[in-house]
Amino acid sequence: MKTHIITRLAHRLAQLYSKVLPINCRLCGICSDDQPLCKDCASELPQIGPACPRCALPTPHYQLCGQCLSQPPEQHSSISIYQYKDPVDRLIVDLKFNDKLYLTQFFAERMAEVIKDKPLPELLIPIPLHPNKLKQRGYNQSYELAKALSELLLIPCSNNFLERVIDTKPQSSMPYKERKKNIQHAFQSTASSTFKHIALIDDVLTTGHTANAAAKTLRLAGVSRIEVWTIARTIRHD
Ligand SMILES: [Zn+2]
Numbered sequence: 001m002k003t004h005i006i007t008r009l010a011h012r013l014a015q016l017y018s019k020v021l022p023i024n025c026r027l028c029g030i031c032s033d034d035q036p037l038c039k040d041c042a043s044e045l046p047q048i049g050p051a052c053p054r055c056a057l058p059t060p061h062y063q064l065c066g067q068c069l070s071q072p073p074e075q076h077s078s079i080s081i082y083q084y085k086d087p088v089d090r091l092i093v094d095l096k097f098n099d100k101l102y103l104t105q106f107f108a109e110r111m112a113e114v115i116k117d118k119p120l121p122e123l124l125i126p127i128p129l130h131p132n133k134l135k136q137r138g139y140n141q142s143y144e145l146a147k148a149l150s151e152l153l154l155i156p157c158s159n160n161f162l163e164r165v166i167d168t169k170p171q172s173s174m175p176y177k178e179r180k181k182n183i184q185h186a187f188q189s190t191a192s193s194t195f196k197h198i199a200l201i202d203d204v205l206t207t208g209h210t211a212n213a214a215a216k217t218l219r220l221a222g223v224s225r226i227e228v229w230t231i232a233r234t235i236r237h238d
């Protein structure tokens with residue numbers, strides 16, 4: 001518990017520090033004023049471009065991808081901003097494991113820019129961490145992202161509606177075929193929903209199994225339209 005409080009305090013101090021002192025671009029090191037990336041590096045991040053509306057996999061003319069045509073996911077739509085490759089993957093590792101929470105604001109602003117003109121959901125829900133993981137890490141990067149988006153888009157955000165009840169192995173450590181089984185019963189909703197349109201917020205969409213399991217839990221709780229918003233998406237699963 002003590003470690004948790006100290007970690008939260010360290011994050012808060014890091015956030016304040018980045019607000020008052022000029023910082024250098026995380027990628028090229030030149031002074032970037034109050035931004036984590038300079039303008040050049042930010043504009044060169046690999047955008048996702050035209051993509052399948054259902055799962056955010058790039059498709060040439062925004063059409064549904066083959067996978068979604070044959071076996072659609074639980075979510076009705078997905079939005080991802082970047083391709084999960086260098087240097088976006090390094091930035092997300094920083095955000096997730098190296099306490100670089102000031103990157104959340106940067107990513108949330110880019111996401112809000114893309115999302116703001118679309119029909120907005122009634123509520124944002126971050127993909128939750130299991131309490132054991134939350135204790136280890138001290139924060140849930142998806143919740144931090146959801147809070148920043150909530151402020152930018154003026155949509156409420158709930159961190160209590162969806163719970164992670166099974167402390168699953170990290171999906172990245174599992175063979176592709178076992179990932180679905182690993183995650184499928186990991187979530188539980190704490191109540192039936194009065195909200196009909198919800199967006200799930202996460203950092204990366206990889207195989208989609210995590211988002212799918214969370215979206216299924218929301219559907220069973222009565223949500224009729226579910227979106228998945230992520231900073232980045234993997235393009236292939238090697
Ligand atoms: Zn730079």
Ligand SMILES: [Zn+2]
Nearest residue numbers: 052055065068
């Ligand atoms: Zn698709």
